[in-house]
Amino acid sequence: MNSDLLNELKEAGVKLVAVSKTIPEEIILDLYHLGHLDFGENKVQELVRKYENLPKDIKWHMIGHLQKNKVKYIAAFVQMIHSVDSFELLEVIQKEAQKYGRIIDILLEVRIAREMTKYGLDKTGLYLLLDKYTKGDFNHVRICGLMGMASFTADETIIHQEFGLLSEFFIDIKSAYFPFAYYFNEISMGMSSDYQIAIQHGATMVRIGSLIFGARNQALKN
16 A cells, blocks of 8 residues: 555545555455545446445445446445536436435536546536526535546646646636535545646545556456
8 A cells, every 4th residue: 555645645635535446355455444434436336346345434436437327226325426427417316315315425527638538517518507406406415526537648738727627617616606515625636647736726535546556457466
């Protein structure tokens, strides 16, 4: 485990969501026993399996693309959904959370990258969703902030621009829609290759896997 990274993030006041996709449960437990509780998964099936097998005080984050018909499998326990990219998905989360009498914290995923293969709301879709949300009755869903992924590029100028854009969206939305909401305070951005740039632009959460667990094939051999 990368203790230097853990200390760096702690000193910066940034929450680490340890990306545990494909990582064996015994390795997740190693980090858990060091006191870390926040883990992120990309696939619903793997998330459910690990939830069932691992300690129940782990805080599970759904960070991958989420299909509407899969929400029901995680609604009872998921800590936060980072990847809400449509109003229709928001409606399903509200419906499923209501069944369990829960309030599910979510982040709106914004497409800031130039790569069209990335998921997320564009600017128009983002504000349309927020307009509908504020006019509706979503007492079982709490929008806590924004999530975004930068382009996969070695050009740090582009990464700075994209993370800066997400930060600008956050500030504008906080002022316009959530001026008195204490819970709207999260910007989830930054991964192993660009987390330091993300922190410069106000990230409150980073989603890091390989720098914590090592390369995927290395972790699987442990």
